[in-house]
Amino acid sequence: xxxxxxxxxxxxxxxxxxxxxxxxxxxxxxxxxxxxxxxxxxxxxxxxxxxxxxxxxxxxxxxxxxxxxxxxxxxxxxxxxxxxxxxxxxxxxxxxxxxxxxxxxxxxxxxxxxxxxxxxxxxxxxxxxxxxxxxxxxxxxxxxxxxxxxxxxxxxxxxxxxxxxxxxxxxxxxxxxxxxxxxxxxxxxxxxxxxxxxxxxxxxxxxxxxxxxxxxxxxxxxxxxxxxxxxxxxxxxxxxxxxxxxxxxxxxxxxxxxxxxxxxxxxxxxxxxxxxxxxxxxxxxxxxxxxxxxxxxxxxxxxxxxxxxxxxxxxxxxxxxxxxxxxxxxxxxxxxxxxxxxxxxxxxxxxxxxxxxxxxxxxxxxxxxxxxxxxxxxxxxxxxxxxxxxxxxxxxxxxxxxxxxxxxxxxxxxxxxxxxxxxxxxxxxxxxxxxxxxxxxxxxxxxxxxxxxxxxxxxxxxxxxxxxxx
Ligand code: LRH
Numbered sequence: 001x002x003x004x005x006x007x008x009x010x011x012x013x014x015x016x017x018x019x020x021x022x023x024x025x026x027x028x029x030x031x032x033x034x035x036x037x038x039x040x041x042x043x044x045x046x047x048x049x050x051x052x053x054x055x056x057x058x059x060x061x062x063x064x065x066x067x068x069x070x071x072x073x074x075x076x077x078x079x080x081x082x083x084x085x086x087x088x089x090x091x092x093x094x095x096x097x098x099x100x101x102x103x104x105x106x107x108x109x110x111x112x113x114x115x116x117x118x119x120x121x122x123x124x125x126x127x128x129x130x131x132x133x134x135x136x137x138x139x140x141x142x143x144x145x146x147x148x149x150x151x152x153x154x155x156x157x158x159x160x161x162x163x164x165x166x167x168x169x170x171x172x173x174x175x176x177x178x179x180x181x182x183x184x185x186x187x188x189x190x191x192x193x194x195x196x197x198x199x200x201x202x203x204x205x206x207x208x209x210x211x212x213x214x215x216x217x218x219x220x221x222x223x224x225x226x227x228x229x230x231x232x233x234x235x236x237x238x239x240x241x242x243x244x245x246x247x248x249x250x251x252x253x254x255x256x257x258x259x260x261x262x263x264x265x266x267x268x269x270x271x272x273x274x275x276x277x278x279x280x281x282x283x284x285x286x287x288x289x290x291x292x293x294x295x296x297x298x299x300x301x302x303x304x305x306x307x308x309x310x311x312x313x314x315x316x317x318x319x320x321x322x323x324x325x326x327x328x329x330x331x332x333x334x335x336x337x338x339x340x341x342x343x344x345x346x347x348x349x350x351x352x353x354x355x356x357x358x359x360x361x362x363x364x365x366x367x368x369x370x371x372x373x374x375x376x377x378x379x380x381x382x383x384x385x386x387x388x389x390x391x392x393x394x395x396x397x398x399x400x401x402x403x404x405x406x407x408x409x410x411x412x413x414x415x416x417x418x419x420x421x422x423x424x425x426x427x428x429x430x431x432x433x434x435x436x437x438x439x440x441x442x443x444x445x446x447x448x449x450x451x452x453x454x455x456x457x458x459x460x461x462x463x464x465x466x467x468x469x470x
Contacts, residue, residue, distance in 0.1 A: 059224060285299060379418070
């Protein structure tokens, strides 16, 4: 018979996709059947995700997939940290905020009024970022003080889509571990943190492992999409966790990864969390991977800055700009971690020019010049992250696997090789989708749990970038 087929739904902060794939002969093949844009929507002073539009696009993708034959399973991945609250009728309370909503401004500076920073880091192992779920929930409570008395349930966004698909309420570990409400040592919600900040523990569902079978599609969804007999499996629901699960690394420990999308995640995989004073000072995060591993990484701004510039320039084709940028020889690099680059807006190119001017550098305001400064800035920042992680974890990085959209950009890959003096191995672009599909395949026994990286090595078409200084 033909191999079991799986659907991966991946929502990213700039676009979503529905893919259909299968493992055959030790290789993964998949097609992206439906791509759709995603962009946070400003309304008043807030910034929201249009979940209903995403849900419509997802169902559209599922209908295309069902037209191609039976599907064994479906799983959902999304970006981390964002959440929905349910009221007593299991409807979301208000709209789902984007983590870039300015409501969290200043909140992380007040956390230590409730809990010393060192204690909060000890309890969660999570880097301090304004986008984290904890500061978001505190901002939400500040805006509506009775919020937690109306909320019955807390779900992360992949859990929300799973609930809409199959009616099962559960939070999957990998995405839960991005919240700053989760204890990566006990692998459970952190009672210490929830109690200290007055967030009701009762809102938080049971945690499930990546690869857990949640249940069959709701009859209405099966009828609407034409999918028959398809089950929902929670993959590693955090997009970064799925991407890292699918890194096509050879055996050995001397490698690091960069997952380069809207955000840039750079780090290493470890068997257990590393929560130390040095890790806290370096603002390094401990997120959950598959099979109980820890993703020790730093989260810094990624292609978002460039995406916003492109939007400001009227969304021109990026290839010619990248070519022109690669042909320049300027060394100017922005610092992508500057807070002023964290918010959307067509003023992004101007913010970059102003920031450079304040550093004494006058840039030509052309797309190629600005793009080069952004990409060189991303490379320098990711190199700094990896150097810090190597130091804190007593690790030595010789090879760097880069996956996600950034792995397509030669200028970025070469700049990372040059800044780190390590070989950069680029690809695949769609690592999150691949990891999502392969965790499902492993869950129903199509492949062995340890076979995900071997399958990726057999499948992926990789490109190498050697440091020019070598
Ligand atoms: C990347 C990512 C990242 C963070 C951020 C909010 O898409 O998931 O790991 O959690 O989005």
